[in-house]
């Protein structure tokens with residue numbers, strides 16, 4: 001019944017404050033609550049525990065302190081220092097030094113200079129302490145500004161950062177060539193936001209075809225790309241292309257999101273492919289959670305079941 005819900009419906013619901021406060025009440029309240037399927041917890045300690053568990057299975061991690069679309073200098077500043085505290089906690093815990101962040105969390109909606117200043121605070125620490133910082137890609141109004149900010153950083157000389165390119169955007173092959181020319185690292189994803197037909201492919205077959213074309217471009221011309229998908233067809237296309245072209249497993253990595261297709265995560269890592277799990281955490285989990293429901297509306301059934309179980313306790 002839920003499978004028929006369009007991605008657009010989840011995008012609208014993600015803006016509902018009533019739904020957000022309801023979800024916040026039930027989503028994390030016990031160890032079995034529904035949001036924990038996709039989110040490691042609200043606190044950094046919980047994320048580190050999840051990261052340790054992932055690493056025990058021989059996989060790598062990237063930690064994402066959830067947050068986006070901050071509207072004031074104070075919030076952007078607070079988010080920056082919260083990230084720095086997370087980096088310190090990662091160092092103390094000795095888990096993988098790799099983080100993912102969103103530029104609207106650091107003030108991209110306020111102005112680009114504020115965002116660059118905040119990002120530099122983070123990449124300065126990354127350079128000193130050997131972290132890698134992945135800049136997630138948000139919806140298309142931010143694509144140019146995200147790539148421009150990244151190029152500014154690269155131009156200053158920061159090398160421990162990379163970006164994300166979304167296959168569903170019609171512009172993406174050109175963007176890959178632009179980032180490849182720098183020698184920077186790209187994470188390739190299909191794209192998680194609701195976008196118009198003017199800028200993005202609307203059919204799964206078109207997005208998949210673009211993903212395969214771009215994967216090939218990245219494996220042949222890119223710098224240690226990350227192929228981030230749960231789609232077995234995309235994964236098979238990647239391993240077959242790499243094999244046919246003599247590209248060794250250690251020239252690229254696979255990535256998946258925490259809680260999704262754990263079976264595939266284990267089998268790919270078992271086959272000797274470098275494999276990273278994206279571990280999201282933090283109090284601002286609602287928009288991220290709604291995007292995961294939008295990707296697979298059948299997840300709503302699972303959420304409703306968990307709420308009913310939780311309420312009956």
Ligand SMILES: Cc1cc2nc3c(=O)[nH]c(=O)nc-3n(C[C@H](O)[C@H](O)[C@H](O)COP(=O)(O)OP(=O)(O)OC[C@H]3O[C@@H](n4cnc5c(N)ncnc54)[C@H](O)[C@@H]3O)c2cc1C
Nearest residue numbers: 136137189190191192228229230231255256257278292295
């Ligand atoms: C590490 C990582 C980082 C990402 N970063 C970004 C980013 O910065 N910007 C961005 O726009 N998007 C990002 N995404 C999300 C991405 O764009 C897709 O929305 C998401 O990965 C689903 O697409 P898919 O490639 O798995 O293929 P799909 O064709 O959507 O799914 C293939 C199969 O994967 C499984 N699956 C997919 N999604 C789910 C789900 N939510 N729940 C349960 N099963 C599921 C199902 O079995 C499905 O049949 C990221 C994804 C990953 C893995």
